[in-house]
Amino acid sequence: MRGNDVIVRTGSKWLSFIIIMFSFFIFMSGHNNPGGGFIGGLMAAGALVLVAVAFGTKVLYRLLPLNYRLVTAAGLLIAVLTGVGSFIFDVPFLTHTFGIYHLPILGETELATATLFDLGVYLTVVGVTMTIILTIGEDV
Amino acid sequence: MSNNLIVLPLLIPLLTGIVLIFINRHRKLVRWVSGVSSIINIFIAASVVQNVRLDGVQILNMSGWEAPFGITFTADMFATLLVLTTALIGAACIFYSFYTIEEQRERHYYYALVQFLLVGVIGSFLTGDIFNLFVCFEVMLVASYGLIVIGGEKRQLRESLKYVLINVLSSTLFVTAIAYLYGSVGTLNMAHLSQRVAEVSQGGILTVIAILLLIVFALKAGLILYFWLPGSYQVPPAAIVALFGGLLTKVGVYAIVRTFTLIFYHDPGITHTMIAWMSGLTMVFGAIGALAYRDVNRILIFNIVISIGFLGFGLSTATEAGQSGVIYYLLHDMIAKTLIFMLAGLLIKAAGTEDTRQMSGWIRRHPALGWMFFVTALAIIGVPPLSGFVGKLLIVEGGLAAEQYLLTGIGLASSLFVILSLVRIFMNAFWGEEQEIHESAVQPSKKALVPGAALLILLVFIGLGAELLHPYIDQAGDVLLNPQLYIDAVLKE
Numbered sequence: 001m002r003g004n005d006v007i008v009r010t011g012s013k014w015l016s017f018i019i020i021m022f023s024f025f026i027f028m029s030g031h032n033n034p035g036g037g038f039i040g041g042l043m044a045a046g047a048l049v050l051v052a053v054a055f056g057t058k059v060l061y062r063l064l065p066l067n068y069r070l071v072t073a074a075g076l077l078i079a080v081l082t083g084v085g086s087f088i089f090d091v092p093f094l095t096h097t098f099g100i101y102h103l104p105i106l107g108e109t110e111l112a113t114a115t116l117f118d119l120g121v122y123l124t125v126v127g128v129t130m131t132i133i134l135t136i137g138e139d140v
Numbered sequence: 141m142s143n144n145l146i147v148l149p150l151l152i153p154l155l156t157g158i159v160l161i162f163i164n165r166h167r168k169l170v171r172w173v174s175g176v177s178s179i180i181n182i183f184i185a186a187s188v189v190q191n192v193r194l195d196g197v198q199i200l201n202m203s204g205w206e207a208p209f210g211i212t213f214t215a216d217m218f219a220t221l222l223v224l225t226t227a228l229i230g231a232a233c234i235f236y237s238f239y240t241i242e243e244q245r246e247r248h249y250y251y252a253l254v255q256f257l258l259v260g261v262i263g264s265f266l267t268g269d270i271f272n273l274f275v276c277f278e279v280m281l282v283a284s285y286g287l288i289v290i291g292g293e294k295r296q297l298r299e300s301l302k303y304v305l306i307n308v309l310s311s312t313l314f315v316t317a318i319a320y321l322y323g324s325v326g327t328l329n330m331a332h333l334s335q336r337v338a339e340v341s342q343g344g345i346l347t348v349i350a351i352l353l354l355i356v357f358a359l360k361a362g363l364i365l366y367f368w369l370p371g372s373y374q375v376p377p378a379a380i381v382a383l384f385g386g387l388l389t390k391v392g393v394y395a396i397v398r399t400f401t402l403i404f405y406h407d408p409g410i411t412h413t414m415i416a417w418m419s420g421l422t423m424v425f426g427a428i429g430a431l432a433y434r435d436v437n438r439i440l441i442f443n444i445v446i447s448i449g450f451l452g453f454g455l456s457t458a459t460e461a462g463q464s465g466v467i468y469y470l471l472h473d474m475i476a477k478t479l480i481f482m483l484a485g486l487l488i489k490a491a492g493t494e495d496t497r498q499m500s501g502w503i504r505r506h507p508a509l510g511w512m513f514f515v516t517a518l519a520i521i522g523v524p525p526l527s528g529f530v531g532k533l534l535i536v537e538g539g540l541a542a543e544q545y546l547l548t549g550i551g552l553a554s555s556l557f558v559i560l561s562l563v564r565i566f567m568n569a570f571w572g573e574e575q576e577i578h579e580s581a582v583q584p585s586k587k588a589l590v591p592g593a594a595l596l597i598l599l600v601f602i603g604l605g606a607e608l609l610h611p612y613i614d615q616a617g618d619v620l621l622n623p624q625l626y627i628d629a630v631l632k633e
Contacts, residue, residue, distance in 0.1 A: 073161035080154060086144070092204045093147045 012054035019047035037118035041125025072127030079120025143200040157255030174251040178231035185224040197629035208332040214268035217616035229386045230258045232591040237379040239588035257283035296375045303372040310359035317352040331630035342406035350404035361392025364418045378485020386478030401620040416456035422449030427557035435494045454535035462538025464617040469531025479595040492578030501574035510570040517562035527602035
């Protein structure tokens with residue numbers, strides 16, 4: 001039975017978006033500032049857990065119909081494939097590269113393949129954390 | 141040109157494991173993918189061995205960072221031979237699982253976990269960085285936690301709790317030891333470590349760290365600190381125990397060999413004597429355990445303990461014969477232990493009981509299984525034309541050369557106890573009057589014998605083709621005896 005939790009629900013509606021945005025910011029800034037895929041992923045999982053706590057897991061699944069085990073596997077696959085890419089260019093495994101590109105809106109931007117590896121870490125962390133929490137949560 | 145071939149034996153199981161998570165629902169596809177990838181991996185591992193044979197120690201600097209600063213994968217002959225053996229054992233266990241693992245387990249990512257276990261084991265063999273060794277150990281251990289608890293029987297839960305506890309403790313000790321080591325010499329690359337330890341000529345604090353590492357690896361390998369082993373290895377199904385018995389403890393042995401031939405070889409008076417006595421006691425306790433029990437699995441588990449003791453003794457002699465004996469015996473023992481656990485698994489399934497006193501006359505119902513078990517037992521004991529002989533002979537030779545007469549005696553006596561324990565299983569289970577079939581017995585599929593037969597042929601080949609293998613073993617032994625070869629390959633390119 002759920003009590004009157006209108007404050008929690010209203011608050012978490014705003015907060016979860018802010019947390020997701022912040023996790024994305026942390027993820028993108030990992031190269032030159034503290035942050036990166038691991039902490040970003042944990043924070044995103046935190047936002048999802050907040051939704052699950054405030055609205056219940058059913059609402060979470062309706063919002064984001066994801067199988068988190070596959071999210072983990074996708075993250076691993078992305079991370080490994082960025083390493084495997086080095087086979088094509090005949091350089092040692094896991095060699096990463098970067099280039100400076102002119103993007104619309106953003107202007108001069110440094111794009112590095114290490115970010116793709118980090119994206120893999122991000123997805124893996126989100127997947128693992130959500131799998132653990134939802135598996136334990138749904139058993140009860 | 142880059143040496144990316146070296147990383148492939150690790151990469152293939154890793155990618156396969158990931159893909160298996162995606163296709164987990166399609167059982168047939170999962171079996172096909174894991175079977176095919178395991179066979180491909182054998183060929184790749186074999187080609188790496190051949191490369192090392194032709195061109196000496198191969199290295200791969202990950203990401204192209206030069207040796208002491210990046211992670212280096214070092215493929216010397218010793219490591220690559222073990223990688224090849226691991227690939228063979230992995231393939232055999234995967235094919236054996238097709239016929240013995242229940243659907244329930246398969247649905248819970250069984251094959252993916254097996255692939256990740258192989259990733260950890262192969263990574264541990266290939267890596268040239270001590271912290272990366274820790275990471276690979278953890279990959280292997282986390283996968284083995286999954287495999288030991290999968291199925292969720294009551295006794296599995298109890299034993300996996302002990303197994304996880306002891307391994308978390310030993311991993312913590314491992315990290316602590318690495319921290320001390322890094323604090324005192326300031327590097328993690330094994331070749332660089334070896335150089336720096338040689339420069340400061342292994343003083344008191346480094347010997348203490350060496351002993352701490354010895355304790356950690358002894359916990360993993362079951363060298364005297366084997367108290368967790370009999371319980372944990374008894375609960376999972378045969379395919380998983382075969383994998384564990386063939387690989388996990390042997391990775392610990394590999395780590396001991398690597399550490400004490402590459403890094404801490406300057407003060408053998410303390411460390412090697414310690415290994416020698418630990419091994420002696422391990423053999424004695426293992427022999428007592430092997431004789432004390434009547435359960436097929438327990439007897440075989442204590443046989444693992446005996447062989448770990450024997451390997452440790454071979455290492456501690458630090459002679460040329462002893463080192464090549466260790467390599468020879470390690471390769472033989474990995475395959476032989478996997479095989480005997482596979483066969484014992486089929487026997488237990490067919491008999492419906494683990495107790496040798498309740499089995500009798502199985503030779504008439506399963507002649508092939510019986511004779512395969514017999515030949516494997518002879519190979520483990522070390523009867524001359526078979527594989528265990530050469531390794532044992534060399535280790536004994538090394539022991540005599542190092543004038544370790546008492547320990548050599550224990551080593552030889554332990555062979556007698558191995559004979560007694562294995563022949564006891566064989567005589568009780570296969571000879572005698574045919575007995576009524578136990579109510580919980582399941583007729584195992586005849587096809588499950590095929591991967592076992594493949595391993596048996598391999599064992600016979602290792603014994604008969606010792607002459608063919610000799611140059612490979614020699615090359616592996618060279619690097620163990622002259623760490624400078626390893627250091628030069630890694631640091632001067």
